[in-house]
Amino acid sequence: MEERIVFHVDFDYFYAQCEEIRDSKIKGKCVAVCIFSDRGGDSGAIATANYNARKFGVKSGIPIMLAKNKLKEEDAVFLPADFDYYSDMSSKGMEIIEKYADVFEYVGRDEAYLDVTKKTEADFHNAEHLAQQLKNEIRNNLKLTCSVGITPNKLLSKIASDYKKPDGLTTVKPEQVEEFLSPLKIREIPGIGKKTEDIFTQMNVHTIEELRRINIFDLNKIFGRKTGGYIFNSAKGIDTEIVKERPPTIQFSKIVTLKKNSKELKFLQENVMELCVQLNIIAIENNKMYRSIGIQFVNEDLSTKTKSRMLKNPVSNEDQLKKVANQLLEEALVEQVMLVRRIGVRISEFSDVEGQSSITNYF
DNA sequence: CCCTCGATCAC
DNA sequence: CCTCATATCGAGGG
Numbered sequence: 001m002e003e004r005i006v007f008h009v010d011f012d013y014f015y016a017q018c019e020e021i022r023d024s025k026i027k028g029k030c031v032a033v034c035i036f037s038d039r040g041g042d043s044g045a046i047a048t049a050n051y052n053a054r055k056f057g058v059k060s061g062i063p064i065m066l067a068k069n070k071l072k073e074e075d076a077v078f079l080p081a082d083f084d085y086y087s088d089m090s091s092k093g094m095e096i097i098e099k100y101a102d103v104f105e106y107v108g109r110d111e112a113y114l115d116v117t118k119k120t121e122a123d124f125h126n127a128e129h130l131a132q133q134l135k136n137e138i139r140n141n142l143k144l145t146c147s148v149g150i151t152p153n154k155l156l157s158k159i160a161s162d163y164k165k166p167d168g169l170t171t172v173k174p175e176q177v178e179e180f181l182s183p184l185k186i187r188e189i190p191g192i193g194k195k196t197e198d199i200f201t202q203m204n205v206h207t208i209e210e211l212r213r214i215n216i217f218d219l220n221k222i223f224g225r226k227t228g229g230y231i232f233n234s235a236k237g238i239d240t241e242i243v244k245e246r247p248p249t250i251q252f253s254k255i256v257t258l259k260k261n262s263k264e265l266k267f268l269q270e271n272v273m274e275l276c277v278q279l280n281i282i283a284i285e286n287n288k289m290y291r292s293i294g295i296q297f298v299n300e301d302l303s304t305k306t307k308s309r310m311l312k313n314p315v316s317n318e319d320q321l322k323k324v325a326n327q328l329l330e331e332a333l334v335e336q337v338m339l340v341r342r343i344g345v346r347i348s349e350f351s352d353v354e355g356q357s358s359i360t361n362y363f
Numbered sequence: 364c365c366c367t368c369g370a371t372c373a374c
Numbered sequence: 375c376c377t378c379a380t381a382t383c384g385a386g387g388g
Contacts, residue, residue, distance in 0.1 A: 035377040045377045047374085060374075063375040081377090108374060191382095193372045224384055227371095253379060294367090302376065306368060342377085366388080374379075 003174065005127045006243055007114040008149040008157035009097055009134070011090075012166035014110035016050040018089050019079050021143050030056065030076035034064050037257035042068060047081050051166065093138055093146075100134045103243045111161075113154050115243035124150065124173050131169055152177075155239035159188050177237040182209035189234045196223070196231075211235040252282050253296075255344030261300050263336050265329070268343055272325050275345040280318040283347060289314035291349035293324045295332065298342035307332045314351045321347070 011017065015033040020026055030053035036044040042064045049058045056074065058067045068078065090109040098104045101114035120126040131148045138144050147168035149160025156177065160170040172180045186208055187197050199222065205211050212235040220228035233239065254275045262268060272295065283290060294308030307328045315321070325345050
């Protein structure tokens with residue numbers, strides 16, 4: 001049997017909505033959830049904003065300073081992100097959602113895919129009913145609203161859940177796929193971001209209908225075989241990816257914004273060492289050994305430099321991590337001309353630690 | 364085939 | 375004015 005019914009469930013303006021739920025007094029105001037960097041003051045970025053704030057151009061990713069400026073005339077609150085609280089809300093929500101699925105795929109704190117083909121007997125009418133029940137249960141239990149896309153695949157459901165927000169429910173049946181996609185901006189396709197959009201703008205391609213007219217050879221030439229094929233199929237609403245449990249994470253990383261821009265070895269070392277400590281703890285908590293270690297610079301101008309090294313054998317050891325990270329740091333600094341704004345460390349190429357006790361004890 | 368690195372996306 | 379974390383792709387060099 002070919003035909004599937006897939007949900008994409010997306011909690012609306014999630015972090016900001018969580019804050020509204022915690023303190024209903026701020027509902028009706030502009031709410032911006034902030035990630036403050038270690039620089040102090042208002043250095044940092046907006047994680048999420050509610051719809052009141054979005055009306056004034058405040059959205060995720062923009063600098064906090066800029067957001068404050070945009071909202072200076074408004075009744076606005078700027079709250080520090082409280083990820084523990086959001087994770088807790090997320091767990092409670094996911095626990096409810098999961099029950100509605102034949103197959104459940106957790107994507108992130110605020111989104112999930114559900115294959116509901118069996119549950120709905122592949123009937124879209126049944127599916128809409130099921131989705132409404134899901135939304136009701138989430139709202140009644142958590143006071144949380146979400147938007148749902150109901151379509152034959154993950155790609156379309158992701159686009160559909162975004163189509164009407166907040167508190168939306170959008171169904172696209174197989175025979176409606178073309179008319180649904182045609183007028184949409186290409187940016188609506190997940191994976192098409194700013195850069196890709198710019199390229200298409202130069203080619204005078206703005207809507208998905210226009211995108212559909214580009215042949216696959218040209219797409220492959222511009223974007224490579226994989227991405228070209230992905231864009232080509234996406235324009236037609238074709239996506240064969242199945243809903244399945246996510247495989248475990250394959251890398252961990254930590255990055256900080258430095259107190260001051262610098263390229264001084266000693267100062268950068270101190271920061272890298274601290275990141276190593278934290279990362280190794282994460283590795284141990286997850287029972288992982290790692291074989292690849294990398295560092296990352298984000299320069300003054302926000303350009304990025306990475307340097308990584310594969311080890312002979314996997315390790316899970318703080319001193320080893322520090323030693324290699326430090327080597328990489330020294331090597332990277334040799335050719336470094338710009339000052340560094342942010343610095344990060346990454347571990348990957350995991351293997352599982354067997355047994356109860358940490359293997360580090362044996363070295 | 365394996366490794367390194369930059370780029371892109373998007374949370 | 376610019377957070378933080380992860381995944382993926384493609385190029386280039388062994």
